[in-house]
Structures are given as C-alpha cells and as structure tokens.
Amino acid sequence: MTAESTARLRTPEGVTALALARETAGADPLAAASALRSAGVPPDLAAAALTQVDLRRRAAAKFGPDAAVMFFTRAGLEQATRAVVADRRAARLAAAGVRTLADLGCGLGSDALAAARAGISVHAVDADPVTAEMAAANARALGLADRITVECADATTVPVEDYDAVFADPARRRAGRGRVFDPRSYSPPWDFIAALAGRVPRTVLKLAPGIDHDLLPPEAEGEWVSVGGDLVEAAFWCGPLARDPRRASLLPGGAELTGSGTRAAPVGGVGAYVYDPDPAVVRSHLVAEFAETVGGRLADATIAYVYSDEGVATPFARRLEITDVLPFSLKRLRALLRERGVGRLEIRKRGSALEPDQLRKDLRLSGPHAASLVLTRVAGAPTVLLCRA
Numbered sequence: 001m002t003a004e005s006t007a008r009l010r011t012p013e014g015v016t017a018l019a020l021a022r023e024t025a026g027a028d029p030l031a032a033a034s035a036l037r038s039a040g041v042p043p044d045l046a047a048a049a050l051t052q053v054d055l056r057r058r059a060a061a062k063f064g065p066d067a068a069v070m071f072f073t074r075a076g077l078e079q080a081t082r083a084v085v086a087d088r089r090a091a092r093l094a095a096a097g098v099r100t101l102a103d104l105g106c107g108l109g110s111d112a113l114a115a116a117r118a119g120i121s122v123h124a125v126d127a128d129p130v131t132a133e134m135a136a137a138n139a140r141a142l143g144l145a146d147r148i149t150v151e152c153a154d155a156t157t158v159p160v161e162d163y164d165a166v167f168a169d170p171a172r173r174r175a176g177r178g179r180v181f182d183p184r185s186y187s188p189p190w191d192f193i194a195a196l197a198g199r200v201p202r203t204v205l206k207l208a209p210g211i212d213h214d215l216l217p218p219e220a221e222g223e224w225v226s227v228g229g230d231l232v233e234a235a236f237w238c239g240p241l242a243r244d245p246r247r248a249s250l251l252p253g254g255a256e257l258t259g260s261g262t263r264a265a266p267v268g269g270v271g272a273y274v275y276d277p278d279p280a281v282v283r284s285h286l287v288a289e290f291a292e293t294v295g296g297r298l299a300d301a302t303i304a305y306v307y308s309d310e311g312v313a314t315p316f317a318r319r320l321e322i323t324d325v326l327p328f329s330l331k332r333l334r335a336l337l338r339e340r341g342v343g344r345l346e347i348r349k350r351g352s353a354l355e356p357d358q359l360r361k362d363l364r365l366s367g368p369h370a371a372s373l374v375l376t377r378v379a380g381a382p383t384v385l386l387c388r389a
Contacts, residue, residue, distance in 0.1 A: 086114035201239030320387035341367030
C-alpha cells in the first residue's frame with residue numbers, strides 16, 4: 001500500500017472498488033481479482049481494494065464494527081491497540097483531566113480515535129507517510145477529524161510540552177528484521193521515550209509485554225493487560241497518572257489486581273486445586289498477591305502455579321481440580337490415562353522441557369473421556385498433575 005493508493009480508495013472510484021471487493025469475500029483470490037477487472041476496476045486499484053477488504057475482515061476482532069470503514073496495513077494492524085484496551089486507556093486519561101494529548105507513533109490511530117471519543121483533542125504523529133495517511137483517513141471515516149490532527153513527522157521533533165499529556169507507542173518492528181525485542185532498537189529510540197515523563201509528567205508508554213521491569217521509571221505504574229487470556233501489552237503510567245506500582249488488567253471483564261510486584265508467595269505442598277494465573281498476573285509479578293486471594297501457595301518457588309485446598313472462584317486464573325500427582329514417567333502416565341479411558345487431553349506446562357504435541361503422540365491416547373494434564377516441578381522435581389476442570 002502507498003499513500004496514493006489509500007487516497008484513491010477514498011475516491012468514488014475507490015469506494016466502488018471496495019464495494020465490489022466485499023462482494024467477492026471468500027472467493028479464490030485470482031477469481032476475485034478477475035471479477036474486479038471485468039467490472040472495469042484498474043488492476044492496481046483492484047489489488048488495493050481486495051487487500052483492504054481482507055484486512056478489514058481480520059481487523060474486526062480488534063476494532064469491531066469500526067473495522068468495516070477503516071484503512072489498514074498488515075504491519076499496522078498487527079501493532080494496533082485493540083479497541084477495548086484503547087477505550088479503557090482513553091477513559092482513564094479523560095478521568096485524570098487530560099484534554100489535549102500528543103500521540104507519538106500513532107500507527108493507524110486506534111488510541112487517538114479512542115481518546116477523541118473520550119473528548120480529548122489529539123495531535124497524532126507517525127514517521128511513516130502511508131501510516132499517517134491511513135490514520136487521518138480513519139479519523140475522517142469515523143467522524144472524528146475535528147478532534148484529531150495527524151502529522152507525518154519524526155516524533156522527536158514534537159513540542160510535547162504544549163500538551164496536557166503524552167502517549168507514546170514506539171515501533172517495535174523493522175523492515176526486513178521482524179519484531180524488535182531490545183528497547184534500544186525502538187523507533188523513536190528508548191532514550192527519547194524514557195525521557196518523556198521528565199518533560200510531560202502525565203505520560204503513558206505502550207510497550208511490549210516482555211519489557212524489563214527495571215526500565216519502569218521511578219514512582220511510575222507498570223500495567224500488564226490481557227484480552228481474553230492473551231497478554232497484549234504493557235503500559236507505563238507516569239507522574240500523577242500512576243496509581244499502584246504494578247497492575248494486572250484483564251479485559252474485557254475489567255478485573256484488576258494490584259500490588260508491589262516484589263512480594264514472594266508462600267511455598268508449600270500440592271493441594272486439591274491448581275490455579276494457572278492469567279499471563280497478565282504472571283508478567284506483572286503479582287503471583288503472590290493472587291495467591292493471597294485464593295488462600296494459595298506455590299509448590300515450587302520458581303513456578304507460577306498456585307495451589308489451594310479449597311476451590312475458590314477467581315477471574316485471575318484457570319482453576320483445575322487435581323485427581324492424581326505423580327513423578328514424570330512416560331510409561332506410568334500412559335498406563336494411568338489408559339486406565340482412566342482418556343482420549344482427549346489438554347496439556348499445560350510451566351518449568352518443563354517436554355513438548356506437549358510430542359508427548360500427546362507418545363501417550364497414544366484412546367478412550368471416551370477428557371482430562372487436563374499439568375507438567376511442572378514440585379520442590380524442584382519433574383511432576384505430573386492429572387486434573388479435571
């Protein structure tokens with residue numbers, strides 16, 4: 001996609017091409033392209049329209065109904081904030097009194113759109129001209145152009161002090177290199193991103209979930225967010241926006257767990273139940289705080305499975321009832337599953353080098369029943385837990 005092709009898709013000719021492309025949804029790609037060309041759509045416009053229709057279909061999971069009129073690139077869609085996360089963040093900013101926001105690295109505009117809908121005026125900046133063009137097109141398509149200005153520029157040149165708050169989402173992908181894990185390779189670079197809170201106290205940084213806790217600015221809040229059990233991002237809330245040192249937020253339900261992130265959970269024996277905490281809980285280092293909510297403990301100080309003697313309902317973990325505990329032995333495990341008639345097996349693991357797919361083949365499952373298997377360590381020893389949900 002180019003800025004020119006994006007602009008063409010907004011012309012009457014482009015709107016027609018998009019409508020024709022939607023009618024071919026699900027068809028063979030070559031047949032779809034042929035249908036558009038037969039209808040008089042130029043080949044380059046047909047390709048752009050078919051690409052957009054496919055991306056809009058994929059984007060519905062992140063953006064809901066808005067995706068049907070938005071514009072996307074493949075890379076931009078992958079890094080774009082999910083609407084449920086962006087809406088929640090925008091509400092928090094608005095509640096903190098933010099009225100003007102500089103959005104650095106705005107991408108396709110997900111966070112800018114959410115902030116605008118929350119009543120915040122946004123100056124959105126992206127260094128890539130195609131992405132900036134699409135962000136502006138998305139603001140127009142959703143009727144928010146009066147609250148969002150989009151500029152194609154280097155984020156480091158923006159006078160951020162002119163705004164109530166700053167939101168920064170540095171690019172974590174490089175052309176030809178794929179995903180970038182070292183913050184020093186972010187764009188804008190980490191030294192610029194880390195210094196923003198010193199320039200504008202109300203700063204929020206959207207970062208990769210695997211970000212090092214040691215990079216959290218002093219007195220800031222580190223929040224890890226999951227959606228439907230998938231860990232999607234970390235956010236550093238700085239200055240007066242910070243609430244607790246660590247926060248795990250589970251969406252769409254909205255459950256939140258907070259704490260210091262430095263506590264150690266008690267360690268004891270295996271209980272009647274095992275809890276597999278949500279990845280946001282684990283990554284925010286709040287396993288001890290979670291264990292306290294269920295009266296639980298660890299069976300190995302290095303493994304984030306929590307055990308309790310009573311079953312406690314919780315939004316923060318998957319709970320399984322333990323029926324058998326045994327040292328790992330393929331032969332013994334195979335015999336036990338055959339005895340129980342287990343033909344369907346969910347396998348979870350922490351602290352085990354075994355590959356679930358290979359283990360499932362080696363077990364040669366057969367039978368009408370289902371079970372869950374947890375591969376872990378107890379007091380350092382490889383252990384298998386046979387469970388039911």
